Amino acid sequence: MAQTNLSPEERKVADKVVILSKELIILLAVFTVSLFSFVIIAYRVFYLDKTGADERAFAFAHSLVTDGMTQLMEFVTFFGSHYFLIPANLILCAFFLLKKKSRYSIKISAIALSSLLIMLGLKLLFNRHRPLIPLLEPARGLSFPSGHAFMSMCFYGLLMIIIWKEERPHPMLKWFLLVLVIVLLLFIGFSRIYLRVHYFTDVLAGFSIGFFWLFMSSFLIDKIKPVGLKKS
Structure with missing residues (x-):
């Protein structure tokens, strides 16, 4: 008769396999949905x-245009620009x-550099020009995909992962910070449409x-274990 009881060591291995399987399913779902959407x-x-x-998004944003809202959108969009994100990453x-x-430091620098290269490559590949009717000043460079949206997702998304994994913050504080970062991320995206420097689809x-790319690169980096570095 086969023994059904597992030893403590075997139970630990079985638990790790279950956790790994769940992580892989979630990651595959994230990869598929995000890439398919793009x-x-x-x-x-x-x-x-x-x-x-794009036209409906511009029409909606135009209905909200005021001097105060424009100043707010200029302020918010700064947090998705390279003027902020480069020093923030450093x-x-x-x-x-x-x-x-060190694991976090490697992850931050690797994702920041790789996402910049991918963004530039995609812009050159699709070669979509900016909207011709900017609200204020015309933006330089190509339009698709939005660099503000792409780089902000990588930076603030990684920040959310770090906040989620850290054990010290109180759960209420952790959720508050996560919601705050998500709201900022969405406002950065909307600011590009409001200022008419990007299309909604960008x-x-x-x-x-x-x-x-955030979850793909984060997953790959976590699987690499350089000698002398502890996993965070």
């Missing part, structure tokens, strides 16, 4: 030439190096591919 958006914009969502890297959490595509 492909669908690109297909509709560049192959089907369907831009009705400060975050230095912070975790001082705390001797922003949506930037969030989608940024979400995909």
Whole structure:
């Protein structure tokens, strides 16, 4: 008769297998949905030439235009610009190096650099020009996908992962910080549409591919175990 009781060691192994299986299922779902969303958006914009969502988004944003709202959107969009994200990434890297959490420092720098290269490559590939009717000043560079949305998703998304994994914050504080970061992320995306420097589909595509790359690169980095570095 087969023995059904597992030893403590075997039970630990079995628990790890179950956890790993759940993580893989979640990751595969995230990868599939985010990448599929990006492909669908690109297909509709560049192959089907369907831009009705962009026009409706501009019309909605135009209905909200006031001097105060414009100042707010200019302020919010700064937090998705390279003027903020470059020093923010450097400060975050230095912070975790001082705390001797090298895994986070590696992850932050690797995701920041790789996402920048991917964003530039995608912009050159799709070669979509900016909207011709900016609310204030014209933005430089190409339009699809939105660099603000892409880079913000990578940076703030990683920040949310770090907040979620840290054990010290009180659960209420942790949820407050997560909601705060999500709201900021959404406002950054909307600010690009409001200021008419990006189409709605640019922003949506930037969030989608940024979400995909954030989880893909984070997963791959976690599987790499350089000698002498502790996993955070």
